[in-house]
Amino acid sequence: MLINCKGKLIDLAKPKVMGILNCTPDSFYDGGKYKDETQFLKQAEQMLTDGADFIDIGAYSTKPNADFVSNEEELRRAVPVVELLIKHFPDALISIDTFRADVAKACINAGAAIVNDIAAGMLDDAMLKTIGELKVPYIMMHMRGTPQTMQTLTEYDDIVKDMLLYFSQRIDEARKNGIDDIIIDPGFGFAKTLEQNYEMMQKLGLFKITTLPILVGVSRKSMIYKLLGITPQEALNGTTVLxxxxxxxxxxxxxxxDVKEAVQAVKIMNSL
Incomplete structure (x- = not known):
């Protein structure tokens, strides 16, 4: 499982860790936490020191019922952060979390190496064509609707079967647009109920039928803290378990x- 990041081949045969760096005021866990260049650099440096293989920059909160953010505002938030990190950490592999083709292109041109799209090209008709032209790895997630509507769209005949059909269709479209390196993300918390999230986790191995790398993002999400009756701030232990x-x-x-704890989990699993 090799992906090409800016000419560097990354072997995903051994699991990797992607640190989350949000430049949004309203993300569910760390919204508004990083307010200036010094804070962004400090957090990025800490994640890299702790062993992050990638840093994922998000400028549009995708939590349920998140506020709409314009293209211009997303660009204003994201591009300077990408440029800042590349300037100070030129070897860092930056991912841009966006469902908009113009934001993806601008951030790749600024030095990012991967595009992470919650909508698998479904919210921007230009996305797949753009990624094909940019020749960068593409993370496609399963979601229905938009961040504003997704939690009303949780009816499935068979959630895993329906998701595998979705991925087969989106992967086919991606290949037609010349996208070589594809990673799939089941989208925990996106258009899924609490019970459906745990069914997905139980059956996660079935997604290996795609033969593609699988990204899992459950960090401090509601499937943990609602089940346990705690807050996102108290959900690190549950995150590590999942x-x-x-x-x-x-x-x-x-x-x-939390990169350090995830890296430790990877190291322990690799030793078994």
Whole structure:
């Protein structure tokens, strides 16, 4: 499982860790936490020191019922952060979390290496063509609707079967647009109920039928803190438990707020 990041081949045979760096005021866990260049650099440096293989920059909160953000505002938030990190950490592999083709292109041109799209090209008709032209790895997630409507769209005949059909269609479209390196993300918390999230985790190994790398992002999400009756701030232990389960079922990339703990989970699993 090799992906090409800016000419560097990354082997996903051993799981990797992607650190989350939000430049939004309203993300569910760390919204508004990083307010200036010094804070962004400090957090990025800490994640890299802790062993992050990738840093995922998001400028549009995709939590349920998140506020709409214009293209211009998303660009204003994201591009300077990408440029800042590349300037200070030129070897860092930056991912841009966006469903908009123009934001993806601008951030790749600024130095990012990967595009992470919650909508798999469904919210911007130009996305797949753009990624094909940019020749960068593409993370496609399963979601229905938009962040504003997704939690009303949780009816499935068979959630895993329906998701595999979705991925087969989106992968086919991506290939037609010349996208070579594809990573799939089941989209925990996106158009899924609490029970459906755990069914997905239980059956995560079935997604290996796609033969593609699998990214899992459960970090401090409601499937943990609502089940346990705690807050996102108290959900690190639950996150580590689910990350370990995901690794045992074939997860290739863990997308997390807490890099150090995820790296430790990977190291322990690799030793078994």
């Amino acid at each position: 990350n370990t389960i995901a690794l045992s079922k074939g997860a290739t990339i863990l997308r997390v707020h």
